[in-house]
Amino acid sequence: MTPYARRGVHGQTVEALARRILGGRIPEGATLDLVALRSELDVSLTALRESLKVLAAKGMIDARQKRGTFVRSRADWNLLDADVLRWRFEGADGNGRDQALLHDLAEMRAIVEPAAVRLAAARRTDADLAALDAALAAMAER
Template structure:
């Protein structure tokens, strides 16, 4: 699920076309004129074909005889792919994605915190503490803060002792990184350390009920931060002379 964007000219073409598709600029069902796109982007047909293979691997496009290369139905897109998540955010679809992520986290992470408090090891505690310490050091560095945040939640899943829960990071982390990219670069966000510290304290003290509640509080704070950032990014609402009734 590694990001493909940024890998030279191929990565640039993949990013441009992926963003257009995910944002709806190139709609579902549209047939791609490969030659015209190559001329527009000033790349060879070889580069175009290689880039389209990447998009096809993500479920965004398909090719059929007599129809050509076309944008597939959204149900076929790999919405957990790191690039698609980034393109959704960059294309203006980030708010709904963040709401969906919050729903998934509310189902998974409180239960994971509960189980981590029961099954954690000293090594798990060390990993959680290291991530929390890194979070505290990275307040002025949004990239490092996002990485530390992701590391904390990854360590918490691992502390459950359940291999399937541990691999839930593959589901959560791409979206979580995009959320953190938004939150940690915004002045409206609060300090994330205390809410994470409360989870770690409960896990360390083997108090599963308190760990679950602490995670619920953390997620509520995360939702509040996102609401504040979303509201501030939209700016003040200007009423027309006939509005406000």
């Protein structure tokens, strides 16, 4: 997937805002000052609005009458979205890694994988067992 930054002004604006949100520079619950952002990022109102639509689709922000545009709780974000994952791995720690993401993924695997293994074992066929035996034999020969 092409990073948004390579998609012109709109994409650069999406990237800049997403990084600020993920890095905590714009915290959860914060109301976005669109006039200040537009001036700071030196973008048109159209580019800013289109960028906000992208982030809203990813669950990162929302807009409400009388409240304005605000950063949603991290629990509402689409954390498995390809862009969100990329932004998190490019991370706030400056090392290109988000340790919290790695922890979250390990936690998710610990929840999902045992259930998947139980289902696979319960639904296995004789052909599955033969394929497993063949794979084990091939590994033993190496």
